Structures are given as structure tokens and as C-alpha cells.
Amino acid sequence: MSTQTLTAGVTAAEETTPFAHPGLAYGCDYNPEQWDKVVWEQDVELMREAGVDLVAINIFGWSQLEPSAGHYEFSDLDTIIEMLHAAGIRINLGTGTSSPPPWLTTLHPEILPEAEDGTTRFPGGRQAWCPSSPVFRAAALALVEAVAERYGRHPAVALWHVSNELGCHNALCYDADTDAAFRRWLENKYATIAALNAAWGTSFWSQRYSAWNEISTPKLTLSSRNPGQMLDFHRFSSDELLDYYRAEVAVLRRHSTAPVTTNFMVTAHIRNLDYWSWAPEVDIVANDHYLDHRLGDPTTELAFAADLTRGLAGGGRWLLMEQSTSAVNWQPLNLAKAPGQMTRNSLTHVARGAEAICFFQWRASPQGSEKFHSALLPHAGTDTVLWREVVELGRTLDRLDEIVGTTVVADTAIVFSWEAWWAGDGESRPSHSVTYLEQVHALYAALHELGVTVDIVAPDADLTGYQLVVVPALYLVTDADARNITDYVEHGGNLLVTFFSGIVDEDDRVRLGGYPGAFREALGIVVEEFAPLRDGQIVRLDNGASGTLWSERLRTTGAETLASYLDGPLPGVPALTKNRHGAGTAWYAATALAPDSLRNLLRDVSGDSGVTALGPESDGSVEVIRRAAPDRSYLFVINHGAVDVELAARGHELVTDTRVDQIIRVPAGAVRVLREDTDQ
Incomplete structure (x- = not known):
């Protein structure tokens, strides 16, 4: 069937079809524009040999499809779509808008993003566009219209792929268009300047605003910036890109009933988008994940990211849109994967809910910034260890097709919040050595080593049915979310909260009366003062445990003391507590326990809570x-x-x-x- 005949629009009565695939999908990004056409037929045959059955194309296709303003050339894309379709390979079709072509930034340099120091970021890389630019949006949506009109009814299109890794580089922009958009967002949120002043605490440092046009994005200042403004700017920036995503989706819906998604970046080094708000907007959750060797334990982080992605999918299936077969190209040291590691990584994602395993990219590029990024087909070709493992992985995934339709079993949850991450890692905080994600990872790693499967959930999630809920360093929490968590305990749940939790409300306003604010009653404690520790300082507890980074002047108001400090700034003060609250039990850890001490605590807490550990206790291996x-x-x-x-x-x-x-x-x-x- 010719692509040129498939231009009929979608009627109002037609509904989006859910993503469906025969078994587990095995896929990749393919960039045929990087290769002579003589290579294309060979690629399709090799894809069939490897078992690849879902291919993402046109991810970075803008300059090929629209080489000059308003002039479209679809013949090459037509050809590769027909080749893949004839081979029985389904298509994850990109809208092509992820990076603007040079002609657009030349004609309209005002679309270029501006950094927080007021300097412009120029073309030559990718994502050289400001999310608030109306000029960029108009040009991008015109391209989406042309692509969707041409291919919206093509039977090979299994999925639409909006842009690519939205917000990876350009989530935070500070130019004039963003100033105006930020003010509109604030006015919609607060309605009055008085309400904004109250939320931001602008009585401090003479920051009180009298009119909306006095407000701008939080560019660099000579001192620390207003925490409320910074927090709202993160919220706005996430919402602004989500609005852009919705705009592309609206165009696609006019021409196609195929499901639509975009690739999230649930990973240790990306934090700018609140994916809890994004997840309901995609037809199926998809994630990109790469091992980060800058971390001490990248394999456990992989498991955490997979569990968090499943949480975004509501506990259901999701797609791994990108990973690497071996080394990446963007870390200071790009380690190759050992034989078998690609398969282990891939099946870790499958075990934790993924029903598609895809890679960037199909054929390793000979040029460009990612020429040393690994691929399914390496520079050395098919007579390689890597290619043979690629083929074997395809066969293994085929043997696992029957697992489709099952879900992961977990009786323990960790509460995770992007807003707590943004606020808790703010410029003015008690200790810059304490970071949100490290504390979350520490709790997850301890449970991982104990063989406990974990769901990652939002603060407002339904916690019914969990044997144990863990709340690490949840610095910011709303009244409603705090009530949700404490209600869980009152009705018989088991809760572990760690230090620097419940401190502020949604406006980054300290909850007065003693820390941990929102959780004082459930925990049966009051913390009078923080006492952060110096880097490298260790405190000993009288139960044999040890801690770092943090201590607190804590007194119990009903809780049982499990352990107290032996030394450090607060000898004799409680460090670990346990409290009966309603029909449930709540534990509190007032220091960053050393890994073995944290594992011991989690072993006791999970044992008391009736948690089922499927795996043996190990080092996480x-x-x-x-x-x-x-x-x-x-x-x-x-x-x-x-x-x-x-x-x-x-x-x-x-x-x-x-x-x-x-x-x-x-x-x-x-x-x-x-x-x-x-x-x-």
C-alpha cells in the first residue's frame, strides 16, 4: 500500500487504539538518513536476523523532511517506511521535531534558549530551542501536521513518538518569551499578586511585588535566590514542556488513531520534569535508561529506575525506548559492557514491567557527537561478540513472549516526589552534602540487597495493600499527601520515615512547632534543631549502628527509643524511634545510617511488617x-x-x-x- 494514498483524516467518533504488540517488542532507533540507500536493504535483512520488530524512525528528521521553510521532501521517508513494513517490522514514528534545522534558527534566532546567566545557547548540538517560543512551536506543529497527514493511516505505524527526550537539555529557559509565559502561569495559579507574595514569602529581603510585569524567571543573582520562586519555576518549566507535548498530540489526533508517547528520562542525572504529572498524558509510558558509571552502584540504580517507571505506568506495562548495547559516549569514562551484561540489563527491565526492549541505535554512526555510542550493529560489523549477543537476546525475548499481560508483585513501596527533589536540593539548606536522590537510592539499595521488590509511588498514591511504606527525605509534602501517608499508618500500615522529611508545605514554608512537621504526630517525636555533620564525620549509636551527614536534637512524645547517639554533637539523644499510631506502626531514622546499619534496620522493619523477600540477602548481585x-x-x-x-x-x-x-x-x-x- 502506498504511503501517498493514506491521507484520510480521523473522524470525531474514532478513538485512540491502545499500544499492542505480539509478545515482547525488540527494537531500536534507526537513522537511515545517516547512510547511503544501498545500506538500507542490508539493514532491514539484519534486523530480521536479529529479531528486531519495532523501529523508531524520523526522530531527528526535521532537516531532511523540511530542508527549507515550507518545502517538504518525503520520498526517502516513504521508502524506508515501505521497506520496514514489507519486512513485517512495525514503526514507532517520530514527529521529527526534537531539534530545529539550521534554516529555522538562522531565520529566527529568537527561538534559541537562554541560560540562567543570561547568555544564549547556540545551534550545533541538539534541542536548541526555547520551550516558550511561539515561533518554534508554530514551525514544529506545521511539520507535525505534514507528517501526521501523510502517515497517520499507514498500517505500519504502531506508535507515535513525540519529539525526543523532552527537556533533556532545554527544560529551563530564561529568555523574554519565558518571562512572559512564566508570568501567565503564575497569574493563572495565584490570581492575585497578594497570593503570590504570600506563597513566595516576599516580605523577606524586600522582594514584595506590586504588579505581574515585575516578575521574571529566576536568573542568577548575587545571593541565593527566592526558594518559592525557584520551586514554581521548576513547576512551570515542567508544565510548559508538557503543554508543548499536548500541542503535538492534538495535531496527531486529527490524523491518526495510533497511540502516542514520548520517551521519559527516569535516570539519576535528569530531574527537571515531574513525570507524575506527565504519565497520565501518554498512551503508554516509555523510558530511556543508560547505566551511569559516575554512580557507585549503577546496576541497582537501573533497577530503581525500572521500578519508578513502572510506578509511572500505574503498576502496569511500559516500554524501554532506549538503552545501550555497550558503552555510551557522554560520560567522562565510557565503560563497555561485559559479555552477558546487555542481556542481564535488558531482562532486569523486563522483570520489572517492561514489555519492549529497545536500543539507541541500530547501526553505530561513523560521524557526529554519538559516533562512539554503541549500537546493535557495531562499527566492527556482525562478526563480533556484541552482534552475536544481540541476536541471542532477540531469541530470548521471543521465548519470553508469554509473560505479556502479567504484572510485578510487590508488597513494599517507596514514596518519591520530584517536587521534594527540587525543593530539598535548593540553594539554601542545612547541608549541601545531603541530597534527595542519594537518600532515596540508599533506602532502595538496602531493600534491594534484602531481596525485597519495591514499588515506587507518588505521595498521593493509594497505599492500601502495602505491608511497608518507606518515606526517605520527603522534605516537601502537601497537607493532603501527608494525611494520605499518616492515614495509611492509622489504618494498620507500617511506615519508615527518614530525616529531613515533612519539613515544609507546597510553598516551601516551614511547618512550625518542630520537625518533622507533617509527620510529628504519627512518629511520636519532635525535632527541635538540625545538627548536620561535617563531611567524613561519623556518629556511633548505642545499638552498634553508625551514621553520617546528619543528626538532630530529637525528643520523643510517645515513641519508643530504639537507639541513641553515643557520640557526636548529641550524645544520649534518640536517633532511631518506633511509635504505635492508630492501628499501625511508624519508625523514624534521624541520621543517614551507614549501608550495613541501614540494611540491619530495614531487615528488622520489614520483618516486623510481614514483608516477603523473594530473593536471598546479598550485595545486590x-x-x-x-x-x-x-x-x-x-x-x-x-x-x-x-x-x-x-x-x-x-x-x-x-x-x-x-x-x-x-x-x-x-x-x-x-x-x-x-x-x-x-x-x-
């Missing part, structure tokens, strides 16, 4: 996760370690297609997936 449906269940065992692992189990192992009657043995570096016997 062994992951055991269950995916289940009413009629079947599957046990994933991922062995990142150097020694074989044995677990009691019965069923049929899918990776090796073998029967397991009593013990499943997982070799070092391997993954096994067991369809469990139904009588277990």
Missing part, C-alpha cells in the same frame, strides 16, 4: 522478581555476580527451555525465567 497474572506466574532470577546461585523452585525455565523440579541453578552472569507450577 542477585535479583529475584515475580511477575504474575491470575492464571500464571513467572520468577525472574538475575545473577549479576561471579558465583552460581541456587534457589528452591518448580516449573518450566523459559530461557533454556528446561524443566525444574526442585532447585533452579542460575550460573554466574546468567538470567533464568521460570514459569512456576500453579500448585506452588
Whole structure:
């Protein structure tokens, strides 16, 4: 069927179709514009050999599709779409708007983003556009209209891919267009200048505003900036890009019923978008994730990111839109993956809810900024260890198709908030050595090492059914969300809260009467004063534990003291407490416990709470996760370690297609997936 004949629009009665795929999808980004056409046929044949069945194209296609203003050239895109379609490969079609072409920034330099120091960021990289630029939006939506009109009814289009990694580089812009958009957002939120002044505490430092036009984005100042203004600017910036996403979606809906998404960046180094507000806007949640070797434990961070992405998907399925087969190109040291690591990483995502495993990119580029970024087809070609693992991964995913429709089983939740991240890591805080994400990662790592599967949830999530809820460093929390969490305890839940939680409300206003503000009553404590520790300083507790970074002058108002400081600034003061509140129990940790001490605390708390640990206690090298449906269940065992692992189990192992009657043995570096016997 020719692409040129598929231009009929969508009628008002037609609804968006959900994303559907026969089994687990195996995919990649493909950039045919980087290659001579003689390579295209070879690529399609190799994709079939590898088992690739979902390909993202036209992600960075703007300058190819529209080489000059208003002049469109679709012949190459027509050709590659027909080639992929003829090969039975489904298409994740990009709108092509992720980076403007040079002609646009030349004609309209006003679309270029401005940094917080007032300097312009220029073309030559990517995302050289301001999210608030009406000129950019008009040009981008015209391209989306042309692409959607041409391909909206094409049977190969399984999914629409809006832009690419929105906000990766340009989420925070400070130019005149953004000043105006920020003021409109503020006026819509607060209605009156008086309400804004109250929310931002502008009586401090003579910052009181008299009119909306006095307000601008929070550019760099000689001192620290207004925390309320900074927090609202983060909210606005996330909302502004979400509004842009919605604008592209509205164009697509006029021409296509195919589902629409965009690739989130749930990862350790990106924090500018509040994905809890974005997730309801996509037809299926998709995420990009790359191992970050700047972290101490990138493999555990991978598991955390996968669990958080599943949380954004409401506990259901999601798509891994990008990962790397081996090294990336943008870290100070770009480590190659060891043989088998790509498969372990991929099946970790599958175990935690992913139903598509896709890579950037298909063929490694010979030029450009990402020429040393790994790909499914490496520079060295097909006679390589990497290519053979790529082909084997495709076969493994085919053997796992039957898990589609199952969901991850977890009885423990960690509460996570982008707003708490923004506010808690603000410019003026008690200790810059304490950062939100590190505290979240520490709690997650302890549970991970104990073999506990965790859901990551928003502060307003329904907590019913969880045996344990963990709240790490939730500095900012609204009254309603605090009530949600404390109601969970009152009705019989088990809660662990760590220091620097419940301190401020949604306006970054301190809750008076003693910390931890919103959670004082549930925890049965009052903290009179923070006592942060110097870098490298360690405090000992009388139960043998130790802590760093933080201590507090705490007194109990009903809680039981589990441990007190032996030394440091507050000897004899409680550091760990436990309180009966309503029908439930709430624990509190007033210091950043050392990893072994935190693991010991979590072992006791999870044991008291009735938490089920599927995996063995380890250094995090062994992951055991269950995916289940009413009629079947599957046990994933991922062995990142150097020694074989044995677990009691019965069923049929899918990776090796073998029967397991009593013990499943997982070799070092391997993954096994067991369809469990139904009588277990």
C-alpha cells in the first residue's frame, strides 16, 4: 500500500487504539538518513536476523523532511517506511521535531534558549530551542501536521513518538518569551499578586511585588535566590514542556488513531520534569535508561529506575525506548559492557514491567557527537561478540513472549516526589552534602540487597495493600499527601520515615512547632534543631549502628527509643524511634545510617511488617522478581555476580527451555525465567 494514498483524516467518533504488540517488542532507533540507500536493504535483512520488530524512525528528521521553510521532501521517508513494513517490522514514528534545522534558527534566532546567566545557547548540538517560543512551536506543529497527514493511516505505524527526550537539555529557559509565559502561569495559579507574595514569602529581603510585569524567571543573582520562586519555576518549566507535548498530540489526533508517547528520562542525572504529572498524558509510558558509571552502584540504580517507571505506568506495562548495547559516549569514562551484561540489563527491565526492549541505535554512526555510542550493529560489523549477543537476546525475548499481560508483585513501596527533589536540593539548606536522590537510592539499595521488590509511588498514591511504606527525605509534602501517608499508618500500615522529611508545605514554608512537621504526630517525636555533620564525620549509636551527614536534637512524645547517639554533637539523644499510631506502626531514622546499619534496620522493619523477600540477602548481585497474572506466574532470577546461585523452585525455565523440579541453578552472569507450577 502506498504511503501517498493514506491521507484520510480521523473522524470525531474514532478513538485512540491502545499500544499492542505480539509478545515482547525488540527494537531500536534507526537513522537511515545517516547512510547511503544501498545500506538500507542490508539493514532491514539484519534486523530480521536479529529479531528486531519495532523501529523508531524520523526522530531527528526535521532537516531532511523540511530542508527549507515550507518545502517538504518525503520520498526517502516513504521508502524506508515501505521497506520496514514489507519486512513485517512495525514503526514507532517520530514527529521529527526534537531539534530545529539550521534554516529555522538562522531565520529566527529568537527561538534559541537562554541560560540562567543570561547568555544564549547556540545551534550545533541538539534541542536548541526555547520551550516558550511561539515561533518554534508554530514551525514544529506545521511539520507535525505534514507528517501526521501523510502517515497517520499507514498500517505500519504502531506508535507515535513525540519529539525526543523532552527537556533533556532545554527544560529551563530564561529568555523574554519565558518571562512572559512564566508570568501567565503564575497569574493563572495565584490570581492575585497578594497570593503570590504570600506563597513566595516576599516580605523577606524586600522582594514584595506590586504588579505581574515585575516578575521574571529566576536568573542568577548575587545571593541565593527566592526558594518559592525557584520551586514554581521548576513547576512551570515542567508544565510548559508538557503543554508543548499536548500541542503535538492534538495535531496527531486529527490524523491518526495510533497511540502516542514520548520517551521519559527516569535516570539519576535528569530531574527537571515531574513525570507524575506527565504519565497520565501518554498512551503508554516509555523510558530511556543508560547505566551511569559516575554512580557507585549503577546496576541497582537501573533497577530503581525500572521500578519508578513502572510506578509511572500505574503498576502496569511500559516500554524501554532506549538503552545501550555497550558503552555510551557522554560520560567522562565510557565503560563497555561485559559479555552477558546487555542481556542481564535488558531482562532486569523486563522483570520489572517492561514489555519492549529497545536500543539507541541500530547501526553505530561513523560521524557526529554519538559516533562512539554503541549500537546493535557495531562499527566492527556482525562478526563480533556484541552482534552475536544481540541476536541471542532477540531469541530470548521471543521465548519470553508469554509473560505479556502479567504484572510485578510487590508488597513494599517507596514514596518519591520530584517536587521534594527540587525543593530539598535548593540553594539554601542545612547541608549541601545531603541530597534527595542519594537518600532515596540508599533506602532502595538496602531493600534491594534484602531481596525485597519495591514499588515506587507518588505521595498521593493509594497505599492500601502495602505491608511497608518507606518515606526517605520527603522534605516537601502537601497537607493532603501527608494525611494520605499518616492515614495509611492509622489504618494498620507500617511506615519508615527518614530525616529531613515533612519539613515544609507546597510553598516551601516551614511547618512550625518542630520537625518533622507533617509527620510529628504519627512518629511520636519532635525535632527541635538540625545538627548536620561535617563531611567524613561519623556518629556511633548505642545499638552498634553508625551514621553520617546528619543528626538532630530529637525528643520523643510517645515513641519508643530504639537507639541513641553515643557520640557526636548529641550524645544520649534518640536517633532511631518506633511509635504505635492508630492501628499501625511508624519508625523514624534521624541520621543517614551507614549501608550495613541501614540494611540491619530495614531487615528488622520489614520483618516486623510481614514483608516477603523473594530473593536471598546479598550485595545486590542477585535479583529475584515475580511477575504474575491470575492464571500464571513467572520468577525472574538475575545473577549479576561471579558465583552460581541456587534457589528452591518448580516449573518450566523459559530461557533454556528446561524443566525444574526442585532447585533452579542460575550460573554466574546468567538470567533464568521460570514459569512456576500453579500448585506452588
